[in-house]
Amino acid sequence: MAHWYDNAIIYQIYPKSFQDSNNDGIGDLNGITKRISYLKKLGVNAVWLNPIFVSPQVDNGYDVSNYFAIDPHMGTMEDMENLIEKFHEAGIKVIMDFVLNHTSDQHPWFQDAISNPDSIYRDYYIFAGKDGKRPNNWGSFFGGSVWEEDPAGTGEFYFHLFDKKMPDLNWNNYEVRHAMLEIAEYWLEKGIDGLRLDAFIHIAKADLRQSFPNEDGSDEPVIAEPFFANLPQVQEWMRAFCQQIKQDYPETLLLGEAASASVNLAVDYTAKRNELMDSVVTFRYFTEDDSKLDPSFSAQYQPKELDLVAFKQNQAIWQQTLAGVSQPTLYLSNHDMARTRTRLTKNDTQAKSLAMLMYLQRGIPIIYYGEELGMQNLEFDSAEQFADQTVDSFIKSAIKAGKTKEEAIKMASLVHKLPARGPMPWTDEENGGFSKATPWIVGKKVDTASVDSEEADDNSMLNFYRQLLKLKQTELFEQGSYYLLTTDKNSYIYQRDNQGDSAIVAVSLSPEKLTVDLPEGYDQELLAAGSYNKTDNKLTLMPYSGVVLRKGKG
Secondary structure, three states, X not given: OOOHHHHOOEEEEOHHHOOOOOOOOOOOHHHHHHOHHHHHHHOOOEEEEOOOEEOOOXXXXXXXXXXXXXXXXXXXXXXXXXXXXXXXXXXXXXXXXEEOOXXXXXXXXXXXXXXXXXXXXXXXXXXXXXOOEOOOOEEOOOOOEOEEEOOOOOOOEEEOOOOXXXXXXXXXXXXXXXXXXXXXXXXXXXXXXXXXXXXXXXXXXXXXXXXXXXXXXXXXXXXXXXXXXXXXHHHHHHXXXXXXXXXXXXXXXXXXXXXXXXXXXXXXHHOHHHOOOOEEEOOOOOOEEOOOOXXXXXXXXXXXXXXXXXXXXXXXXXXXXXXXXXXXXXXXXXXXXXOHHHHOOOOHHHHHHHHHHHHOOOOEEEEEOOHHHOXXXXXXXXXXXXXXXXXXXXXXXXXXXXXXXXXXHHHHHHHOOHHHXXXXXXXXXXXXXXXXXXXXXXXXXXXXXXXXXXHOOOOOHHHHHHHHHXXXXXXXXXXXXXXXXXXXXXXXEEEEEEOOEEEEEEEEOOOOOEEEXXXXXXXXXXXXXXXXXXXXXXXXXXXXXEEEEEEOOO
């Protein structure tokens, strides 16, 4: 049975940065609604909204203190209901980000848990240890230990995989699982069409007594991911959650964030027989080349190039392993990484070619807001702007190795996720037409991208994306089979076939002109980025150029 999401083209909106309608410097729901016609013209048929629930904003909305209400900075419930209605009128589905691994420490459940040791909500979270001694040496993704002292002074600790103000929920408790299902169904009843299940792979934890062995035998915090990612109970607990949602709302897209999952786990999470997700997002596509790193200081925020061979291998593996199982997600960037145009590409031609390469494969495109304009990371000028202790550590490491503070901050600006969340540039006026007030995030804009400046330029990134997404919606690129042709690391060429129709997507990954052999008969140009020349079965691509060629019929 076909579902709407089989052919979804998703546009990821970071609400705080998309459009401010009331000039307080923070993007909001009415701002998003104002831009529906732009999204319709772009060619997307679904939007994914990063979290809009009530939140103290310790982690930009991923710390939820009330799942049943809209954060006042974003608008009202009436605004949300209007947004859903207007998107649906435009033929665009709405996907909400659903944070189910943790809450804010300001959530009433946690507040009750720490105010009363006998509270029923004590078991909604994970408390362990005694007499001021942590249970194990597991490290938080945000630095330091996963354990924070119980504010109630019991001598116990609570578990937080992310920030200490974001305590993990205890999914081993049936009441927690039931409560999260109720929240999800509340929003589905409101009319949303899908859920992006944030960090679902972390809801199960191993035996809390077990420390992760350190080389030196110390109890220093260490990221012990095998003990809190992709454990068997994840599938057990999520199955009941997903089954109930599909029973009550059969057309709901369940898109799981499975950052560290292997391709075989992706099969487990998306195979229809397992009744779990429809698709998952992996962070395993983009293997980086570490060979040029400076070993004298921390590698964390040193810019790295893409390992081209590994990238091709990753794409082929995910495409072929998921064939006949589920649709892979196709993305180049998101709110958790530096922008495509900053970290992966040298110029606009390469950015266009890479988009062509990625999105015309088999799968569901997810386009990060502003990517279609060639937006780049902002450039920060102070360590404080990152609000991240790992950046502070990186800067200290770089200075110790002889780099200046300014050099270290510039490196971090190229690699860190926060500078990738700059305001959407609608116009060339101050603040890019995002707001008349100073935006919530400020940094030096290093590109000239704006909707207004690109709208009238036939060769702009924006108009290229419109052509690309129109091509993606054709039967060949929605339903065709996929296989990667054998070439060296300097080119990426694959074939899509569907009921006698066939096309080749050929992209240069090289700064030099190159010539490759193609199968016979591919002569009809469907889309091109940069320059190329084709003579017989020889295709010559200029640096970073790409082309889509259809096989002539008859």
